[in-house]
Amino acid sequence: MQRMSQxxxxxxxxxxxxxxxxxxxLLIQAGFIHKEMAGVYSYLPLxxxxxxxxxxxxxAEMEALGSQELIMSTIQNKxxxxxxxxxxxxxxxxxxxxxxxxxxxxxxGWSHEEPITDMIKGHIASYADLPRYVHQFQNKLRxxxxxxxGIMRCREFIxxxxxxxSLTEEQHIAFYAKATDAYMNVFRNVGLGDRTFVTSASGxxxxxxxxxxxxxxxxxxxxxxxxxxxxxHALNGEIFTDETLQKMNAERSDxxxxxxxxxxxxxxFGTKKCEELGLYFTDAEGxxxxxxxxxxxxxxxxxxxxxxxxxxxxKGLVWPASVAPxxxxxxxxxxxxxxxxxxxxxxxxxxxxxxxDDRADRTAGEKFADADLIGIPWRIVVSKRTMEKGMVExxxxxxxxxxxVSEAGIVEKLKTV
RNA sequence: CGGGGUGUAGUAUACCGGCAGUACGCAUGCAUGGGGUGCAUGUAGACCGGGUUCGAUUCCCGGCACCCCGACCA
Numbered sequence: 001m002q003r004m005s006q007x008x009x010x011x012x013x014x015x016x017x018x019x020x021x022x023x024x025x026l027l028i029q030a031g032f033i034h035k036e037m038a039g040v041y042s043y044l045p046l047x048x049x050x051x052x053x054x055x056x057x058x059x060a061e062m063e064a065l066g067s068q069e070l071i072m073s074t075i076q077n078k079x080x081x082x083x084x085x086x087x088x089x090x091x092x093x094x095x096x097x098x099x100x101x102x103x104x105x106x107x108x109g110w111s112h113e114e115p116i117t118d119m120i121k122g123h124i125a126s127y128a129d130l131p132r133y134v135h136q137f138q139n140k141l142r143x144x145x146x147x148x149x150g151i152m153r154c155r156e157f158i159x160x161x162x163x164x165x166s167l168t169e170e171q172h173i174a175f176y177a178k179a180t181d182a183y184m185n186v187f188r189n190v191g192l193g194d195r196t197f198v199t200s201a202s203g204x205x206x207x208x209x210x211x212x213x214x215x216x217x218x219x220x221x222x223x224x225x226x227x228x229x230x231x232x233h234a235l236n237g238e239i240f241t242d243e244t245l246q247k248m249n250a251e252r253s254d255x256x257x258x259x260x261x262x263x264x265x266x267x268x269f270g271t272k273k274c275e276e277l278g279l280y281f282t283d284a285e286g287x288x289x290x291x292x293x294x295x296x297x298x299x300x301x302x303x304x305x306x307x308x309x310x311x312x313x314x315k316g317l318v319w320p321a322s323v324a325p326x327x328x329x330x331x332x333x334x335x336x337x338x339x340x341x342x343x344x345x346x347x348x349x350x351x352x353x354x355x356x357d358d359r360a361d362r363t364a365g366e367k368f369a370d371a372d373l374i375g376i377p378w379r380i381v382v383s384k385r386t387m388e389k390g391m392v393e394x395x396x397x398x399x400x401x402x403x404x405v406s407e408a409g410i411v412e413k414l415k416t417v
Numbered sequence: 418c419g420g421g422g423u424g425u426a427g428u429a430u431a432c433c434g435g436c437a438g439u440a441c442g443c444a445u446g447c448a449u450g451g452g453g454u455g456c457a458u459g460u461a462g463a464c465c466g467g468g469u470u471c472g473a474u475u476c477c478c479g480g481c482a483c484c485c486c487g488a489c490c491a
Contacts, residue, residue, distance in 0.1 A: 010442090012427095012428060012429090012441095012442090013428070013429080013440095013441055013442075013453070014428060014429050014430095014441075015429090016428080016429090017423095017428085017429065017430085017483095017484090018423090018424095018482095018483050018484060019483095019484080020484065020485070035483095037482085037483085038482085038483065038484085086491080091491085092491065093489080093490090093491095094490080094491085110491085111491070113491095142490090144489090144490075145418060145488085145489060145490085146418090146487095146488090146489080146490090148484090148485085153490080211491095222490080223490095262490095265491095267491085331451095333450075333451065334450070334451085335450095362453090363449085363450065363451085363452085363453070363454060364450070364451040364452065364453095364454095365451075365452035365453050365454075366452085366453045366454095367451090367452090367453090368451075368452050368453085369452065369453050370453085372452090381451080383451070384450095384451095385451070393451095
C-alpha cells in the first residue's frame with residue numbers, strides 16, 4: 001500500500017507551460033516524471049513503477065526466447081568502435097564523447113553491438129556455444145540535434161536491446177521470426193496490439209540485410225505509415241511505392257496514411273561485425289567461422305510515452321491494467337479511515353497493489369481529480385454513504401459507471417475488464 | 418544544423434520606462450465535507466551579462482535556457 005499522504009510526489013493543478021506534448025504534460029502534471037533539461041527526464045516513484053511493469057512484460061518475452069539478461073557499461077572503449085568504423089562523428093552523429101584524465105577518448109553508449117560482440121569473444125569459441133542470446137535494459141545516451149515530444153525522443157532514455165549470435169543464417173532467420181512474434185506479444189500485452197504494425201525498413205547504412213520496425217499509430221509519432229484498410233498490416237513511407245504495391249497486388253487506395261511512433265526495431269547484421277571485431281568459433285569440421293548477428297531494440301521510455309499519449313483523456317492518464325503503477329486507487333471520505341484501511345489491507349493480501357488516498361485535509365473533489373489524473377485502472381471509495389449500504393463504490397477509470405460492491409466481492413469485480 | 422517564438426513567485430499567468438498584480442500552491446485560523454468548497458491573514462517573483470536612460474522587469478545588444486517548424490533520426 002502506498003499512502004497518498006506519504007507519496008513522494010504531488011500532482012499539479014496545471015500542465016507545465018514548457019511542454020506541448022501530451023505525454024510530457026500529463027506525466028509531469030501527475031508526478032510520474034521530472035524534466036531535467038530538454039530531452040532529459042528523471043523517473044519518479046510512480047513513473048518508475050510503470051517502467052518496471054513494462055520491463056517485466058518485456059523480460060518475460062525475452063526469457064521465453066532463451067535470452068539472458070546482463071548489463072553493459074555506459075562508458076565505452078573507442079578502439080572497439082574504430083574497428084567497425086563507427087567511432088567517427090561522420091559515421092554516427094549522435095555520439096556523446098568525453099576523455100579520461102590522461103587524455104584517452106571514451107564514448108557514452110548510444111548502442112551496444114560492438115561492446116557486446118567484443119565481450120562475448122571470451123565466451124564463444126565452439127559451434128557448441130551457439131546460439132547465444134543476451135539482452136539488457138540500459139540507459140542510452142544520444143546527442144540528438146533536436147529532442148522533442150516529451151519522453152518520446154530523448155537524449156537519455158531506457159532501451160531494451162537484445163543481441164542474437166546464431167550458428168548459421170538459417171538459424172538466425174528462424175530466431176528473427178520468433179523475435180518478431182515476441183515483440184508483437186510485448187506490444188499486445190501493453191495494450192497497443194491493435195495499433196502496432198511491423199513494417200519493413202532498409203536497415204540503414206550499417207546493416208547488411210533487412211530490418212523491421214514496429215510502428216504504433218499515434219498522433220505524436222514522427223513517422224508516417226500506410227495502414228491497410230483491413231487493419232492487418234502496414235507499410236512504411238520508404239517502401240510505399242508503386243513497385244511494392246504491384247508485388248503485393250494492392251493499390252494505393254487500399255491504404256490509409258497514419259502518423260506513427262517507432263516503438264521497436266530489429267536488425268539483421270550478418271557476419272560482418274563479427275569479422276571486424278574478431279569473433280570466431282570453430283565449427284564441427286574444425287573450420288574457423290563467424291556467428292550471424294542480429295540486434296533487437298525496444299525503447300522502454302518511448303513506449304511509456306506512447307502509452308500515455310494513446311491512453312489518456314481530458315481528465316488525465318488512463319493506464320492499461322498491465323502497465324499501471326497500481327491496480328487500485330482507494331479513496332477514503334468522511335473519516336472512514338478504519339473501515340477503508342481494512343478493505344485496502346484485504347486487497348493487498350489478495351495480491352492487489354493499492355494507492356490509498358488517506359489524506360485527511362483534502363476534499364472529495366480533489367481526491368477524485370487526482371485519481372483521474374494519475375489514471376490507475378480501478379477506483380474504490382469508502383465513505384459514509386458507502387458504509388451505510390455496507391458496500392464499497394467501485395469505478396473503472398475508462399468508464400463512467402459507478403457500482404456498489406460488497407467488500408467480499410471487490411476482488412472478483414476488479415478482475416472484470 | 419536552418420527558421421520562428423518565449424523567458425515574471427513552487428505552478429499558471431497579467432501589466433508596465435517610475436512601489437510588479439491575479440489565481441492556484443504552501444502556512445495559520447474559522448467554517449465545510451461526494452467532483453479541484455468558502456472566508457480571513459500570511460508566504461514567495463522579473464534567466465545571466467552589457468548598453469541606452471535621471472531611472473530598465475519593460476527598450477537595444479550578447480549569452481544561456483526552453484518550446485515549435487524544417488532538416489536529421491544506425
